[in-house]
Amino acid sequence: MKRYKFLMIAAFWCVSETMNGQSIPVNNAEDTIICAERIYVATDRGAYLAGETMWLSLYCVDANDGGTLSATSEVAYLEFYNASDLVLTAKTWLSKGRGAGSIELPTALPTGNYILKAYTKHMYNELVPVIFEKTIPVYNALTNDRVEDNVAVSHLQDDSFTTGFRLHELSMGYSDSIVGFAFNEGGVRVNAGQNFSFLLENKTLDNITTNVSVFRKDSVSVFGANNIVNTLGKLDVGAGFRWHYLPDLEGEVISGRVVCDSPLDINGAVMSFSVVGEPSLVFMTLLDRTGGFEVYTPPFFGNRKVVVEFPYLNDVTGLDILLDDSYIKEAPTYFPKLLLNESIASSLLERSIEMQIAHRCGLDTIYQYVIPYKDPLLKSNPVVYKLDDYVRFPAMQEVIVEFIPELRYRKREGKTYLQVRLTNEFRALSFADQGTLVLLDGVPVFDHSKILEVDPLKIESISIYTDEYSIGHLKFTGVVIFNTYNGNHPGISGEKNTFIKDFDGMLYPSFMSVKMKDYPENLPDLRSLLYWNPMCNIDGKSSREIVFKTSSKKGEFIILVEGISANGNPFFDYAEITVL
Structure with a gap:
């Protein structure tokens, strides 16, 4: 089949x-x-x-x-x-x-x-x-x-x-x-x-x-x-047959179009599509010359919030996203x-x-x-830190420095990066360079300095995956998931190139x-x-x-x-x- x-x-x-x-x-x-x-x-x-x-x-x-x-x-x-x-x-x-x-x-x-x-x-x-x-x-x-x-x-x-x-x-x-x-x-x-x-x-x-x-x-x-x-x-x-529609072979094919003041600037741009609260439902795709896109998703259930982000279009004005009707x-x-x-x-x-x-x-x-639970992305067992089991610190950077040896922060050319510690087959330790995927309640955070601004008292757990992952056209070395108690991804909705949409998933x-x-x-x-x-x-x-x-x-x-x-x-x- x-x-x-x-x-x-x-x-x-x-x-x-x-x-x-x-x-x-x-x-x-x-x-x-x-x-x-x-x-x-x-x-x-x-x-x-x-x-x-x-x-x-x-x-x-x-x-x-x-x-x-x-x-x-x-x-x-x-x-x-x-x-x-x-x-x-x-x-x-x-x-x-x-x-x-x-x-x-x-x-x-x-x-x-x-x-x-x-x-x-x-x-x-x-x-x-x-x-x-x-x-x-x-x-x-x-x-x-x-x-x-x-x-x-x-x-x-x-x-x-x-x-x-x-x-x-x-x-x-x-x-x-x-x-x-x-x-x-x-x-x-x-x-x-x-x-x-x-x-x-x-x-x-x-x-x-x-x-x-x-x-x-x-x-x-x-x-x-x-x-x-x-x-x-x-x-x-x-x-x-005549081909009018993409068949939903593995889950719903979500399509839409991005508009802006200068359409030529978004051709080939990276778009992130994620489902709030689902760390494995993160997708990356490229916009075509008309601003169109298609996201191939596995099944997810219930009425959800989805977050669409354009991490490298900070200078584009008039940016907006139009999701096609599913029906x-x-x-x-x-x-x-x-x-x-x-x-x-x-x-x-x-x-x-x-x-x-x-x-x-x-x-x-x-x-x-x-x-039903199908994990299309994260298949290995993570290292999980339940923050209630540790002394609470008032700053996120202190949390990472004091008791999470698998993570570190580094600055390069004025930008902050969160890096995951890797272990090779010879048990030699090294840290990933710049390609770590950071998720807050399932939503990608491309500017890692934003994580430092999150109140650690709102974080319930931190999960660390040390494998390499390919999502669409992008590759990541390691995944770090910050889960809050409320699951409301604090501090994400204010970004100008980030859009939060209501979306109907499958019936349970x-x-x-x-x-x-x-x-x-x-x-x-x-x-x-x-x-x-x-x-x-x-x-x-x-x-x-x-x-x-x-x-x-x-x-x-x-x-x-x-x-x-x-x-x-x-x-x-x-x-x-x-x-x-």
Whole structure:
């Protein structure tokens, strides 16, 4: 797969030199080997209230390889629309074709039908992009706001009108030969407030990956024909490609442009791009003749601050940076109307109370987040000094001189340099000359004298790496990381050639599994969603135990399973349990 990604990069750069803003077709021989990605997004249920959490599980497959999971793109982009506007965007990390995350829907969303779009940048390189869209009803039980011209009122009394799960029940069993449910002696009946478990069995020889959801059957939840089988079961191969976008092969490709009063002065200039609080997320690149740049980043998560600095452009005036929008933002052309019926009123009331209690009591603490850690830069073990373990000095230079023998300060031609002590294979000691990378809370400090001005009482630790590192076009001998208690990189934001920007990283991969010991005893348990696992992997001819705690809500609950096998066969099945 690494060889395949290399060929993808080579193919893009072979044509990019002649693009000049125009799309260049790839020849037919190459078309047959280029990945044609298709996405499916599973959600924990089919409809939501404004203020609830929408849980996501993503599948990215290759239509040119029998629908097997794709390892090409590592970023999927999500756009959530109503008929009036784009209401939110998000990104998810894809690892070998699988991704996960959660989005808290704003409480101000008006009632209406929304469409969730999902895509990779590489999908838009196809002549006819096949973009995933899913209609999701959203109800606002706190206000009467509705999406304009998107909501109609029905006076039908037929219960199947609003109970979408029952409406499509006969067409939902797609996996008799792939997965099965095995219940214990108690069967499918369990008391409220008790642990419940069952086995999810993989009946095939192939490994499978699934998402599992357990939720209350009510008149709001809607499940129809837009499931994983109907979406990924019959895939059309790619119809040809034109290179419009760089594929996100190892993480997001962040691009933009730098403007100034004298553009000729910035051609080939060094630009530093770093993520605050992440010492390994430091990147160096060169500006092209138009001031454009591209930064190839590994995945990083959450809403972050990024710092862009131009260490050698102190004399350039009017300097500013414009980051390109990460999202393509093509709105859907059709929104079906949401039909309201009074039969859903009781379900809306119950879920509204549940949502408000969750917000008031901070029940997001029961969610579990999986933060993948990939260190693309710092791989060796550092020498770490926890400053609270030593006598505190009022000046940073004293701290370094008194008890950190691996570092020293030197002046050369009027400039101050921090140097790292190196040890060669003969154990001979020497100090690096001028090429030490200094980071303050993950932000490069190119003028080392600035570190001397930092209050050492704000520094929690100093970590020293003694290897040689190459970052983009620059090489460094040794890395020194100063971490503060607050992580706010004091003294950096005032530089005229330094820019701090807000940037949306990936959604944290997350799941929700509550057992008896997890839920706070002093709070009412009104959960209608009992369990959500976006990535449940089961080996061939094996099973996986699913355990969760039922809430105080009684009635019918649905166990919903969607997934795909290693050879590209999607499946979809469900079972029902009764909480007494």
